[in-house]
Amino acid sequence: MKFKKVFIGVFALLIAGIFCVSSVQAADPYNLGVALGFTGTGTLYSKDQMEGIQVAVDEINKQGGFLKQHPVKVFQQDTQTKPDVGVRTVKDLILRDKVRAVINDYSSAVAVAVKPICREYKVIHIAAISNSENITKINYSPYTFQVVPNSYMQAKAASYAVAQLAQKKGWKEYVTLASDYEWGRSTQEEVVTDLKKVAPFLKVKKELWPKLGETQFASFVTSIMSMKPDFVYACLASKDNVTFTEQAKPYGFFDKIPYVGSMQSVTELITEAKTMPRGLVAISRAPFFAHMDIPMMANFVKNYRAKYNGKYPSDWAVMGYDAVYALKQGVEKAGSIDNDKVKDAMKGLSVDLTRGKLQFRPIDNQLRCSSYVGIVRDDPKYPFPILAELIEIKAADSERPEAEIVAARQAEKK
């Protein structure tokens, strides 16, 4: 009984104490918010990105911070990969921690929900993992920037590569296997549309839609194998792709049916080094090995490995690093940390990043970055397989034409 009293008393005090938690920030530091899905499906990618961001912030702070006078202070929150939690945590970062920019999210659904919040509070919003085209195509916000090749660009790049392969190998029919969620759906739709244009001789035999987070793929494996298509085009979410690959291997799936289009970021190449079937035709967003000739990338890889026990940076770490540096260059162009000036400066800005000198396209704030397609193969330089015979498909060849974007925006206004 007494324990109960004490407990309740402490509890009540705790609650009262919450009011006393204040967070007044001096005008000097640049508060950077990182709201990613640290719990949920995106945990691994989010943690990787946090590491990349940290390397960038450390480097910048060594020089004194943004404009050499505003040290960057990072505030981290977990969006739990849920849109309403994402909205709440971003509000928290903006109102309590007074962040000026937020890097968000793993999930496109969360990023899209956070967009209007950042716009209302005039906070810069950079998407560095999720890549749904909807983040930039419609509901344009001058505060939201995308440093990842978006779903349209990736799909177009993939179709370009697939069309070439199909011609070479005489493929005719294919099956699509896409995770039933926004990214999976939009990517699959794009690919099918593109392939109709660039490889009209190809026909879709069947569309399969496993649910996101599917753990039992056996039925899908057997049904595909029974259909005997010339190849499978896959748009599975990363974890599901692993599950599928593991479950399909014992059926001899990969010996019989070419598996094309899965996204194998450096994360997958490293974690599945022992088990990934070699010869997969995979697509990637920001593999470090594609740009080791660029000094900024080589430097980043060196610093990252030094900080994290020789680990190689994944695509998410690279893009987190790029996001911070893009922001830095925006601040430098604006000459101030005032958000409205920075957002105006960043519009159409060309920035020097690990992936080269790239421009933010003015019409949608999409970074004109490349997509990468290659064949999974071992490489003596690294303890994991990489994408060999790498084709870098530049933004100019894969971005959506501006006219279509204008049309889409007019359509949604109605």
Added chain:
Amino acid sequence: MDKKNSFLKRFRLPAGLFFVALILPLVVSEFWVHVFTEIIILGLFAAAFNLIFGYMGQLSFGQAAYYGIGAYTTGLLMVKLQWPIFVCLPASMITAGLGALILGYFCVKLRGIYFAILTMAFGQFVFFIIFQWYSFTGGDNGLQGINPPMWLFKANAYYYFSLAVVTIGMVLLYFITESPFGYTLKAIRDNTERTEFIGINVQRYMLINFVISGMFCGLAGALWGPFNRSVAPDLCSWQHSGHPVFMAVMGGPHHFLGPMIGSVIFTFLNAFVTGFTEYWPLVSGLVMIIVVLLMPGGLFGIIKSKGYFETKSVVLEGNNPGDTGDKNNE
């Protein structure tokens, strides 16, 4: 006791809380105004849930379905048809009530754990429909661009608006619980068999109650959409259905304001804890265990046992904290 005095005494707690709620935005920062808006909306949700739980003695683990239906109704009406918010709120109550009518018709044939599981199954059913109907609801992407009218755009404005709606809702709910209908519900809770014997059509009462609860859950959901500027299928998940259960248990299911107080504590805790750790499930799980094991009857149950709220109805009903009547329900 003087009639006027006892009236004031009886309502001193809700009046006090309302007064505090009124002046809150004047003393706390904008972030906390957002948190309090969330608290009162979820509090209404929990209070509506409690109609079925505390007052009728059945555990519904799927009320989030009606909350979600309400949220999506308002969302869809505002985004696709640009209806004003004043029309959307009652519309949400109607759609949520309809949903509760259809699904509740089946639920009220069951009791105890079967009732709980069926409500959960129906909750998942609604979740998957919203999730899969990509073309209409936006699927897992949710619906964005739910913007409240200009005069409600600012945090304080929306807070007061929500406060007004929630207060009206709570007052209506209170009248329902204190009406003969409400007392019949308590009789059903305390001894279903006997209530049948005196000629009450228990199933019909349960269904009516289920629909009322659904309507107010829908109203809460309707407030949520414009507040958040978006809705997502997650609002219907079984995990979300668990929140009002926890709030009601924590605040005390046998006091009308219990669920609202539970919402205050739970939401506060959530906002506070997620500020410095990613292990919120761990913390919330521990808190849940402590509350359930050590605080039966919730916060109000403990306060009541000290005799702070001596009203005639408490003594007459012989309400024991944690007692939901029929212990033999299987």
Added chain:
Amino acid sequence: MEFTFLFSQFMSGLTYGLMLFLVASGLSLIFGVMNILNFAHATFWLIGAYICFTFWSLMEAHQFALWVSIPLAALATAAFGWVCEVVLIKRIYKRELHEQLLITYAMALILGDLIKIIWGPTDRLIVRPPIIQQPLHLFGAPIDSYFIFVILIGFTVAIGLWWFLKYTKYGHIVKAAVFSREMVGALGIPIPKIYTWVFTLGIFIAGLAGGVQSAIGSVTLGMDTNIIIQAFCVVVIGGFGSLMGTLVGSLIVGEVFSFAILYWPDGAMVLIFVITAAILIVRPWGLFGTPLRA
């Protein structure tokens, strides 16, 4: 539709169904005897999978690594389950329904985070021993050879449990307790001890199932929330406390899912819930449960 195709879908459904059976049988047993709906059951399953991975990674170099890790994981999970029962579950047998549900739900949350703290967010992958790396061919359809093992384990557990309940003294006591715990208690048999061991047995099966699952694809966080609702559906359809019911229920869910994804992929999950709801409405005690408990 050619026979080979239908057969391989059938086999997939059978495997999936038996996996569900392994997860749900413990759940059904625990509910049947103690009336506790263990929300955390799938989380114990996931713990079993992770523990199996850890054991495997210690013995990686050896061929028998996987086969030894699975039973070890089952034992370790059972031990952990025993601890949970003694510390927490024991206190809620006499509690109200809502309290029991909240406690097991809270346990699921806590254990889920515990997994994250111990093993971190990285996916864990077991490399299969060569014996199960190549597919078998049955009636012209390729079958994952590991699934033969899964099917064997599934039927072994089913037969083992059946034999236990029907032919052993302890099994008789457990069956009696399902019907009337008061009478069993009145006969001088210590009910609390029975409960502890039944719970441990249930978790043992869950751990075993987790170990088996660990070689089918990767082990990741969140797999538990995915499967717990399906396990509930299985137990509802089959009937709480009925072994035969759980087996039949899992096979139904497995096959319905396997064929639904071909014809109505969007609605496969919805269909399962519709069936579950229908059973609850028409026959709440499930296909093989007994009305006594309704």
